[in-house]
Amino acid sequence: MNVCGFPGCTSTAALRCSRCQATYYCTKEHQRSHWKTHKKNCVVATIVVAPATPLTKVASSPSRGRYLVSARPIARATTILSEPPLIPPVLQSHNQDLRCPYCFLPTPSGSPHLSCLAKIKLNAELRQDFEGEATANAQLLPHRAPPTIVLAARCLRRLFTPANSSNNNVADSRFLSLTDNLELMESGLKSRLQQIARLVIRYYNMSRGGESATTEPGLADAVGVLARINQNGFTVADSELQPLGIGIYLQAATNVNHSCKPTMVSSFGLKEGEPPRLIMRTIQSVGVGVELSNAYIDTGQAKADRRSELQSSYCFSCECVACVSGLYEASAAQYEEVKASGISVQKYLDEGNFEAAARVLRGVLPSYEKALFANSPNLGIQLYKLCKLLEYHGQDLGLAAECRRRAEEILTVCYGEEDILVREIRRR
């Protein structure tokens, strides 16, 4: 209990001097009257700030390897990770005439922005990538090398070209430290990687220009690189989940495990003059010690299908909370309905039949809600699509407004207020 600091007053005091935080008063009158005397001794309180506890820590288990957990309670919509790529991502072929190959933002001709060109010119590795790939691509015309092959050749150049190996040993060893799961891989996937590895070596030779390697990469080296890309690569996508390209992001690949009911979602920050940045944000609030996970696959599938995809593509038996506890279940039928409706909505959109597209999307929305996890960006995107279709026809504007509101809420959690799509929705 605190006693009033006014001379002679013995009342209980709840008001505190905001400056020194040490003297208490029973009323404002006593505080005001005492100020002339008190100010001679009143010293501004020093606030001792405890060193901030990091948000996350890395845990590990024999069967799941390293994984990220929260070190203190974390609010929904918190950015947990934001990192540049370890190896510059490669644009997908169908985007090559529309987007800058360095920052992935749209450009009128698909050629790099001036600021991106300046970055490329200043960096010997990037210069080799872009000049070598231009030479190789010219030889391949009218075909285009798939992005995985181009990315694998970029990795091989960093591992085998002497100009690079002297200054980039750290990046090399970090890439090689990524899990390849070759021992666990099913023979079908392994032999596909071996076939692609031959093409990687050819593309590497076509794109390495005048550089000679200290040792020539062999098939096993190319398979190792492809296996690491296969197990750790991220599809770089825009906010509407349209794939733009493929890249390697070290922190995420090293520490973030998969969950069928993830606590985070990933997105990509596109900025002129920089390669795409990977961002992971929480989509729910989490207590201490909760795993911070991301979905590697489409989690709308039924449990058996999810587990079979994770086993055949990523070589592990999923131990996530949803698989272990059976908390979250989508039925195969719901997922099939969602997939089929996605195809017919796109068909109607291509035909310009927006009314039919809106009807199908509206009908399938309840299945989307059941199949997708809470705050899934895909749900936000579908809601926004329906809002635009309804508004276009001036139909059911009440539902359109509700879809817009929910889309804004979900996508703001996933991407933050600065995201292009979120800003577009807010302007509507």
Ligand SMILES: C[S@@+](CC[C@H](N)C(=O)[O-])C[C@H]1O[C@@H](n2cnc3c(N)ncnc32)[C@H](O)[C@@H]1O
């Ligand atoms: C990209 S790495 C993630 C980091 C990895 N835990 C490590 O220590 O390097 C993917 C590997 O993590 C493990 N993993 C990821 N999610 C898992 C899950 N839900 N259940 C079991 N293992 C998982 C698998 O071994 C998988 O091949």
